[in-house]
Amino acid sequence: xxxxxxxxxxxxxxxxxxxxxxxxxxxVRESAIVCxxxxxxxxxxxxxxxxxRPASYRLAERHDNALFGHRLGPxxxxxxxxxxxxxLFQAARTEKGITISPPTNGGAGDLPKYAFVGVRPxxxxxxxxxxxxxxxxxxxxxxxxxVRARIIVIAVNCTDPGETCFCASMKTGPQTESGYDLxxxxxxxxxxxxxxxxSGSDVGKELLARLKAAPASAxxxxxxxxxxxxxxxxxxxxxxxxxxxxxxxxxxDHPQWDELDERCLSCGNCTQVCPTCFCSTVEDVTxxxxxxxxxxxxxxxxxxxxxxxxxGGCVRATTKSRYRQWMxxxxxxxxxxxxxFGCVGCGRCITWCPVGIDITEEARxxxxxxxxxxxxxxxxx
Amino acid sequence: MAQKRKxxxxxxxxxxxxxxxxxxxxxxxxxxxxxxxxQIAYFPEATRAVVRGPxxxxxxxxxxxxxxxxxxxxxxxxxxxxxVTIGACATAGGxxxxxxxxxxxxxxxxxxxxxxxxETLAKSTAIADHIFVDFQLRGCPINKHQLLEVxxxxxxxxKPNIPTYSVCxxxxxxxxxxxLVTHGPPCLGPVTQAGCGALCPSYHRGCFGCFGPKExxxxxxxxxxxxxxxxxRDDLVRLYRSFNAYADPFRKESEAHEK
Numbered sequence: 001x002x003x004x005x006x007x008x009x010x011x012x013x014x015x016x017x018x019x020x021x022x023x024x025x026x027x028v029r030e031s032a033i034v035c036x037x038x039x040x041x042x043x044x045x046x047x048x049x050x051x052x053r054p055a056s057y058r059l060a061e062r063h064d065n066a067l068f069g070h071r072l073g074p075x076x077x078x079x080x081x082x083x084x085x086x087x088l089f090q091a092a093r094t095e096k097g098i099t100i101s102p103p104t105n106g107g108a109g110d111l112p113k114y115a116f117v118g119v120r121p122x123x124x125x126x127x128x129x130x131x132x133x134x135x136x137x138x139x140x141x142x143x144x145x146x147v148r149a150r151i152i153v154i155a156v157n158c159t160d161p162g163e164t165c166f167c168a169s170m171k172t173g174p175q176t177e178s179g180y181d182l183x184x185x186x187x188x189x190x191x192x193x194x195x196x197x198x199s200g201s202d203v204g205k206e207l208l209a210r211l212k213a214a215p216a217s218a219x220x221x222x223x224x225x226x227x228x229x230x231x232x233x234x235x236x237x238x239x240x241x242x243x244x245x246x247x248x249x250x251x252x253d254h255p256q257w258d259e260l261d262e263r264c265l266s267c268g269n270c271t272q273v274c275p276t277c278f279c280s281t282v283e284d285v286t287x288x289x290x291x292x293x294x295x296x297x298x299x300x301x302x303x304x305x306x307x308x309x310x311x312g313g314c315v316r317a318t319t320k321s322r323y324r325q326w327m328x329x330x331x332x333x334x335x336x337x338x339x340x341f342g343c344v345g346c347g348r349c350i351t352w353c354p355v356g357i358d359i360t361e362e363a364r365x366x367x368x369x370x371x372x373x374x375x376x377x378x379x380x381x
Numbered sequence: 382m383a384q385k386r387k388x389x390x391x392x393x394x395x396x397x398x399x400x401x402x403x404x405x406x407x408x409x410x411x412x413x414x415x416x417x418x419x420q421i422a423y424f425p426e427a428t429r430a431v432v433r434g435p436x437x438x439x440x441x442x443x444x445x446x447x448x449x450x451x452x453x454x455x456x457x458x459x460x461x462x463x464x465v466t467i468g469a470c471a472t473a474g475g476x477x478x479x480x481x482x483x484x485x486x487x488x489x490x491x492x493x494x495x496x497x498x499x500e501t502l503a504k505s506t507a508i509a510d511h512i513f514v515d516f517q518l519r520g521c522p523i524n525k526h527q528l529l530e531v532x533x534x535x536x537x538x539x540k541p542n543i544p545t546y547s548v549c550x551x552x553x554x555x556x557x558x559x560x561l562v563t564h565g566p567p568c569l570g571p572v573t574q575a576g577c578g579a580l581c582p583s584y585h586r587g588c589f590g591c592f593g594p595k596e597x598x599x600x601x602x603x604x605x606x607x608x609x610x611x612x613x614r615d616d617l618v619r620l621y622r623s624f625n626a627y628a629d630p631f632r633k634e635s636e637a638h639e640k
Contacts, residue, residue: 030585031563034556055606057562074558084554265599267571268546272553285530286537288411288418299554304546305596319597354549354561354571355606 001221002213004184004195006067010041011211012154016115021152024080025117026073032057034073035118044118045070052164052347054356064188068118071162072346076123076275080114081147082130088282090294103294115152119180121173122165122344124155126275128179132338133278152203155180159227163236164347166360170239172344174231182207185224196224237347237360240367244341245332247367252324256365261320263357268301270349270357271326276342279307302326327359388437388536391423393457395443395450396477396505400522401468402426402442407525415529418536434460438535441514444470444477444505451502451511458512465531466508469521469624473593476521478505478627482635505627518543521591521624524576544575545596548588552579560587567607567620572598572630593625600634614638 004012016023017039026033027043033050044067051058052071062069087103119127127148134144158167158174167173176183181204184195196216199205216224271277281300286293300307303322308315316322334342343359350358392402406427408415422432439461445451458464469475480488481504489496508514518531527543534541544550548570552559560582561568568587570579574595581588594600604617621635 030558031560031565032558034558055562056564057559058564074562075553075556079556084556262599263602265547265571265602266597267549267595269549269553269559269571272550283542284539285542286533286539288414288529288533288536290537299550301546301550304544304550306544306546317597319599352559352562354559354568355602 001216002197002199002208003216003220004197004211004213006041006193008211008213009067009195012207013039013041013117015207015210016152019113021113021115023115023117024077026068026070028059031059032074033059033070034075035077035116038117041067044068049160050162052162052351054164054350054358055353056356057351065193066160066186066188068156068184068186069160071158071160071165072120072123072348074348074352075273076126076346076348077116077119078126078130078275078277080112080116081127081151082134082141082144082278084299086143086297088295088297090292092293093291111146111150113150114147115154117154117156119153119155120158120167120346121155121176122167122170122346123275124153124176124179125167125170125172125344126346127153129276129338129340129342129344130278132340152207153180153182155183155200157183157185157224157228157231159186159231161231161235162347164350164358165235165345166237166239166347167345168232168235168238169241170341170343170345171241174235175228180204185228187220187223187227189223194220196220237345237350237358239331239343239345239360239363241341244363245335247370248328248332248363251366251370252328254366254370256362256369257320257324259365260323260357260362261318263355264303264319264323265354266303266319266322267354268303269352269354270359271301271303272299273348273352274330275344275346275348276330277301281307302329323357327362330359331363387418387420389422389432389434390419390438390440391434391436391457391461392421392426393423393439393441393443394426395441395454395471395508396446397443397468397470397475399426399442401471401520402440404467404523404525404528405440408529411529415532419532435462436460437462438532439464441466441471441508442468444474444507445511446477446502446505447500448502449500454508454511463515463535464512465516465518465535466514467518467520467523467528469519469591469593470505471508472517472519473625473628474505474507476624476626479622481505481627482622507627516541519574519592520576524578526578527576546575547571547595548573548575548577548579548582548592551575551577552582555579555583557582560585567612567616569603569620572600572603589623590621590631591624593628594630598630600630601637604634604638 025038033045047062047065049062049070091100134141155176180200183198283296305314330342489499531541566587569590570588573590574592576592617638618635621631
C-alpha cells in the first residue's frame with residue numbers, strides 16, 4: 001500500500017486530465033455535496049460534511065479539513081453510466097422512404113471518459129449490480145457498457161458513515177473489496193493529512209507509479225485499518241438480512257403494507273436516487289410534419305401508474321402494491337433474479353423520501369409482526 | 382407524400398388570463414412549422430380572420446364561470462372533432478375557483494356598483510365538468526414544449542408523451558438537489574404532476590402546484606409530515622389553494638385543514 005498526500009492528489013488529478021478523463025467528484029453545490037465535474041482538488045468539500053436523517057439533509061462543518069469526511073450525496077454515479085435521458089435511434093422520412101440512423105449522442109467516438117473520484121464502497125457495489133443488469137448476459141446495453149468500460153474508479157473508504165447508512169449489514173462496506181482502480185482511506189491526525197492507497201487494477205498500479213507514490217508505513221496502514229474497524233459502529237441503521245427474501249415473500253399480505261399505503265407519496269424519489277434502480281421507459285417523439293422521429297430512453301419508476309400499464313389498465317393501481325413491489329424487489333426477488341440484494345445500504349431512499357419512509361424500519365416492522373421468522377439470528381442470508 | 386388537407390385548429394377562450402393561448406404564440410422558433418402543418422382557423426388572440434367550423438382540433442382555455450359560457454362550451458364541443466383543454470383554468474377551474482370556497486354573491490355585492498348587472502355562476506368549474514374532453518393539458522401556464530408535443534402527437538396520430546407522475550421525477554432527472562429535504566421552502570412537487578421541467582425547484586423555490594395533482598396523489602401524508610415539522614394549518618390551506626385549488630385532491634386537502 002502506498003501513501004498519498006494532498007499534493008499527490010493534485011498530481012493525480014493532473015494525470016487523469018492529461019489522459020483525457022473528465023473528473024467527476026464530490027463538491028459543494030448550494031445545499032448539498034453532489035458528484036459533478038470538477039477540475040481541481042480545491043473543489044473537493046474540504047472540512048464540509050452532512051447530517052442526514054429521514055427526509056433531512058443538512059451541510060455541517062468539520063474541524064479536521066477532511067476532503068472526504070462527508071457521506072453520500074443526493075444522487076449516485078448512476079446518472080453518468082445510465083443517463084436519465086438517452087436517444088436510442090433517430091429516423092427520417094424522405095421521398096425515398098424511411099432511414100434509421102444511430103443516435104447523435106451515443107456514437108462511440110464522442111462517449112465521455114470519466115474518472116469517478118470518491119466512489120464509496122456501497123456505490124461500487126451498486127455499480128457492480130448495475131453491471132450485472134446492463135453489461136452481462138444475453139442482452140447487453142451498448143451505451144452503458146461502452147461508458148462503463150472507459151471509467152477509472154478512485155474509491156474512497158468510509159471512515160465516518162452517517163445516520164442513514166447501513167452498508168455494513170448489506171455487506172457492501174464500509175471498506176471496499178474490489179472493483180476499483182485505486183482505493184483511498186483518508187487518515188488525518190495532528191500534523192498529517194494523508195491517504196493510504198491500494199491499487200485494485202493495472203491501471204491503478206500504473207497511476208501510483210506515475211505519481212511516484214511512497215509506500216505507506218506500517219503505522220499509517222494500521223491507523224487506516226483502525227478507522228475502518230470503528231466505522232461500522234458509527235452506522236446509524238441496520239437491516240437484519242437473515243432469511244430476508246423468504247420473510248418478505250411470505251408476508252405479501254402483511255398489514256404493514258396498508259400502513260405504507262397511507263404514508264407513501266408514490267412520488268418516485270426513492271427509485272430515482274437509488275443507485276441500483278434501473279427501470280426505464282421508451283418515448284417516441286416526432287416533429288410536427290412527421291419527417292423526423294426519435295426514440296428516447298428515460299428513467300422511469302415502479303411508483304408511476306404508467307409503469308405497470310398494460311392492456312386493460314395498471315397492474316399496480318394502489319400505492320401499497322407499488323411500494324411492496326419496490327421493497328420486495330430490492331430485498332427479496334432481486335436475490336432470485338440476480339443472486340444478490342438489490343439494496344446496498346446507501347440509505348439514500350431514507351434521506352430523500354419527502355416523508356422519511358425508512359426501508360430498514362419497514363423491514364423491521366414486517367419481521368417483528370410476522371409469524372414467520374420472527375426470531376432472527378445473526379446467521380448468513 | 383400526397384398533400385393532405387391541413388387540420389383546422391381553433392383556440393377558444395373562457396374565463397382565463399390568456400397566458401395559455403399566448404404559449405402558442407410564444408412558440409416563436411416553431412411557429413412557421415406549426416402554420417405549415419395546421420390551419421389556424423379560429424384564434425381571436427392572434428387574428429381577426431375566421432374560418433368557419435367544424436374544427437379538427439380545438440384548444441380550449443379558461444373555466445366556466447357564467448351561464449352564457451356554460452352554454453357556449455357545448456357549441457364549441459359540437460363544432461370540434463378533438464378537443465384539448467389547456468391550462469389550470471380549463472382543467473381545474475383556475476385561480477378564480479378560489480371563489481368556490483366563499484359565497485360569490487358577497488364578492489359581487491362588494492366589488493360592483495350595480496351588482497344586478499353581473500350574471501355569474503356560484504362556482505368556477507373545469508371544462509370537463511361540462512363536456513367530454515379528449516385530452517387535458519395541465520399547467521399555469523401550460524408548458525410550450527408540452528403544447529407542441531400534444532399538437533405533434535395529434536398530427537402524427539400517436540400518443541402524446543405527457544407523464545402524469547410527480548414533479549420529483551423531473552427534478553431528480555434534472556439533477557436538482559431536493560429543497561424539501563434540504564430545508565428549503567415548502568414544495569408541492571411530490572403531489573404535483575410533472576410537465577414544467579421542475580421550473581421553480583430549478584430556481585430554489587418550492588413547487589407551487591401549477592400543474593395540479595399528480596396521478597394517485599397523497600397530499601394528506603405530505604401535510605401530516607409538515608404539521609409534525611411545525612407547519613401551521615393556515616399555511617397548509619394556502620399552499621393547496623392556488624391555481625388548482627378546486628382540483629379534487631387539493632380541494633379536499635385544503636378543506637381538511639380549514640379552521
